[in-house]
Amino acid sequence: MEEELMQFLSQDVGEERVDGGEIEEFINNHKEKRGVVVVTSGGTRVPLERHPVRFIDNFSTGRRGSSSADHFMANDMAVIFLHRKDSLQPRKHDNLLKVEFVTVWEYLRYLRICSKAVAVLGSRALLYLAAAVSDFYLPLERMPEHKMESHTDELVLHLKRVPKTLHLVTSLWSPQAFVVTFKLETDSSKLREKVGKSFEDNQQSLVVANLLGSRAFSVVLFDRSMEGESVETHDEPIEKLIVNAILLKYNKFNN
Structure with missing residues (x-):
């Protein structure tokens, strides 16, 4: 199941930033005292040259992920914060480990x-996958070595689909974990259908569904039965309410 992903990761032109030992040590330091949540945050980047000058970027400030990390820690959870470099950050905390990425290769590797590291926690592992992940990339063999020439009137890129990995999280890497994903759409008529398809393909625990225009104050939490729970706010940060609602379901999942 991992073959396509491992072939994809072999094309990475970046550098290692964190090794698995640091992550495992953090988990071991907290696993007897509290739950551990992996929060992913920010957008991934796809370079268009081997010595990159131009990129395709998934825009995300990381506000939802960073704010959510703060609220998880306020509820005595230890947080592994897998975040885009220079995106918004949670407050400093003893229960926080930061892991930085830039490219989609780095993100999927980490x-x-x-996911494999928190599997030792079984059902007490929580994954909160809020990063904006690239859907397409330019394969290494199609990348020019240096900056693309700009004297032509047109530029045609033949992109390839980034391997889908969520089903690997839920079925192989951390199969007992409580996994929360996000589904953002611009068309409300398609949102429920897209959520249902995601459950069918990936078997995660919850999907936080939101529309582009209202995501700052209104979301719907769907479970596998497709029962939706509306979460709305007019004054408090919506991430606080999302995290509180998720932790209620997470605690029920573990009892």
């Missing part, structure tokens, strides 16, 4: 490492 997601694999983190």
Whole structure:
């Protein structure tokens, strides 16, 4: 099941930033005292040259992920914060480990490492996958070595689909974990259908569904039965309410 992903990761042109030992040590230091949540945050980048000057970027400030990490720690959870470099950050805390990525290759490599590391916690592992992940990339063999020439009137890129990995998280890397994903759409008529398809493909625990225009104050939490729970706010940060609702379901999942 991992073959496509491992072939994809072999094309990485970046550098290692964190090894799995640091992540495992953090988990071991906390596993007897509290739950551990992996929070992913920010957008991934796809370079268009081997010595990159141009990129395709998934825009995300990381606000939802960083704010959510703060609220998880306020509820005595230890947080592995897998975040885009220079995106918004949670407050400093003893229960926080930061893991930084830039490219989609780095993100997926560290997601694999983190997911496999928290598997030791069984159902007490929580994954909160709020990062904006690239859908397509330019394969290494199609990348020019240096900056693309700009004298032509047109530029045609043949992109390839990034391997889907969520089903690997839920079925292989951390199969007992409580896994929360996000589904963002611009068309409300398609949202429920897309959520149902995601459950069918990935068997995660919860999907936080939101629309682009209202995501800052209104979301719907769906479980596998497709029963939706609306979460809305007019004054408090919506991430606080999302985290509180998720932790209620997470605690029920573990009792």
